[in-house]
Amino acid sequence: MSEVLLQLEGVHTHIGPYHILHGVDCAIPAGGLTVLLGRNGAGKTTTLRTIMGLWQASSGRIRFDGLDISKAPTPDIARAGIAYVPESMAIFTDLTVRENIVLAARSGPVDSGRLDWMLGLFPALKRFWNLPAGNLSGGQKQMLAIARAIAEPRRLLLVDEPTKGLAPVMVRSMIEAFRALKAAGETILLVEQNFYAASALGDHVLVMDDGRIAHSGAMSDLVADPVLQQRLLGLSLDAHQ
Numbered sequence: 001m002s003e004v005l006l007q008l009e010g011v012h013t014h015i016g017p018y019h020i021l022h023g024v025d026c027a028i029p030a031g032g033l034t035v036l037l038g039r040n041g042a043g044k045t046t047t048l049r050t051i052m053g054l055w056q057a058s059s060g061r062i063r064f065d066g067l068d069i070s071k072a073p074t075p076d077i078a079r080a081g082i083a084y085v086p087e088s089m090a091i092f093t094d095l096t097v098r099e100n101i102v103l104a105a106r107s108g109p110v111d112s113g114r115l116d117w118m119l120g121l122f123p124a125l126k127r128f129w130n131l132p133a134g135n136l137s138g139g140q141k142q143m144l145a146i147a148r149a150i151a152e153p154r155r156l157l158l159v160d161e162p163t164k165g166l167a168p169v170m171v172r173s174m175i176e177a178f179r180a181l182k183a184a185g186e187t188i189l190l191v192e193q194n195f196y197a198a199s200a201l202g203d204h205v206l207v208m209d210d211g212r213i214a215h216s217g218a219m220s221d222l223v224a225d226p227v228l229q230q231r232l233l234g235l236s237l238d239a240h241q
């Protein structure tokens with residue numbers, strides 16, 4: 001495996017009295033796209049939130065490029081180069097698409113070359129550039145949320161279920177955009193329940209079950225092995241989209 005960018009070792013997370021993550025161990029290699037799969041409630045979102053410091057790990061270690069970020073506050077984790085696109089998207093619906101992107105660039109104006117590249121990934125955003133983001137469709141809002149996350153160069157992009165609830169045509173646009181992000185060398189950890197999208201994009205796959213990593217390997221091995229798919233994923237996947 002190539003160089004490890006993010007490593008979780010024995011990570012436990014409690015939310016109030018609830019013990020949600022039960023010792024998560026995994027490594028995300030630098031470059032490429034890792035898909036995090038698992039049934040509803042397995043702990044995928046909690047894993048992303050714990051990486052970002054939005055839930056504090058109660059024990060275990062999270063290392064980003066060798067730096068221990070287990071106890072770091074979220075702004076420091078973001079500054080270290082990790083971007084997070086939650087399922088709820090986190091965009092400003094009253095502001096225009098342009099204003100949403102301008103505000104996302106914290107260190108100054110968005111580089112014009114980068115802006116052209118982003119709008120090439122998500123052409124709909126160019127079309128609705130001066131419209132309030134609240135007018136966008138669900139898929140376009142999701143694209144705006146991702147564009148905000150990459151308004152500045154990042155080293156790792158965490159994205160939670162970007163295709164959830166999208167029509168097949170929008171799922172295909174999203175897949176194309178992630179392919180272009182991969183081609184640009186971005187490292188991505190993607191929570192994705194749609195197996196069509198997951199298998200089209202994933203280089204690596206992690207499968208979670210009950211707050212632990214139940215499987216880790218190459219996505220091509222999982223795609224080629226229906227018995228393994230059935231054992232790990234059962235009927236929780238939407239394989240027909």
Ligand SMILES: Nc1ncnc2c1ncn2[C@@H]1O[C@H](COP(=O)(O)OP(=O)(O)OP(=O)(O)O)[C@@H](O)[C@H]1O
Pocket residue numbers: 015018020038039040041042043044045046047
């Ligand atoms: N704020 C919270 N308080 C208490 N329990 C929570 C909270 N957030 C999540 N949980 C519980 O933690 C477990 C893992 O939830 P999580 O959202 O991480 O799962 P998930 O794999 O992302 O599921 P889904 O695919 O449904 O989004 C679930 O049992 C959930 O009910």
